[in-house]
Amino acid sequence: MTRPVSAWMPLYVGDYLGDTQRLTTEQHGAYLLLILDYWRNGPAPDDDAVLQQITKCDTKTWKKHRPAMARLFKVADGEWRHKRIDAELASAATNAERRSRKAKSAAEARWGQSSNGAPSNARSMPGALLGECPPQSPSPKKNSDTDVSGAAAPPKIADPEKVMFDQGKALLAEAGIVNGKAGTLLGKWKRDHGAEAVIVALGKAQREGAIDPISFIEGCFRNGKRPDQQRRPGNGMLDAIIDAERDDRARSGF
Structure with a gap:
């Protein structure tokens, strides 16, 4: 054998x-x-x-x-x-x-x-980041502790945008992206795709050990778009940073 x-x-x-x-x-x-x-x-x-x-x-x-x-x-x-x-x-x-x-x-x-038994920084990432995280959909208002069947409602993610930025900056820092550029890039992704979708993509990059997380995450977003919406071929990390900075300058008026 x-x-x-x-x-x-x-x-x-x-x-x-x-x-x-x-x-x-x-x-x-x-x-x-x-x-x-x-x-x-x-x-x-x-x-x-x-x-x-x-x-x-x-x-x-x-x-x-x-x-x-x-x-x-x-x-x-x-x-x-x-x-x-x-x-x-x-x-x-x-x-x-x-x-x-x-x-x-x-x-x-x-x-x-961590080795001393204390939770690592990544421990604050909610369970959604470790698995598939379907976008939240509106539902009829009901008791916050139970669902319509009477069962206990699942816990909600508190402030998903904060989770997205905190954990996204930590992940991008490992790829050498400084804090300011990471924030700009995460803001662009949130604007274009929503915080929940960004959290899902961050989770996939984390689980699969993506060497170039920016290209990996951009690829996750492109998979859900029409062919004419896909990014042109090139350096995924460089293109993403350039686009994010261009959008940031446009919003600031420079």
């Missing part, structure tokens, strides 16, 4: 040359194909047909080179095992697990609970 492994395989040139000095050019090619296949698929079966397929050798050529190849592996229990690659695969798996734990801890510290 194919197993997930690192995208790159370490090749220590000195060790490789030390083990392969007596190989011919053709044998070098066969050996490299064998270890590359091993890295992706694990040990090959001790089956000449499969080994020929991996090395791209015909029957006569493989029969000629098999002894030299077998000396570089441990052929046992119906498999061609390679001690060095097994060790590197184990190391790659350990490193991947360590990176995964580190990334998870960083995400929890940033968006969830």
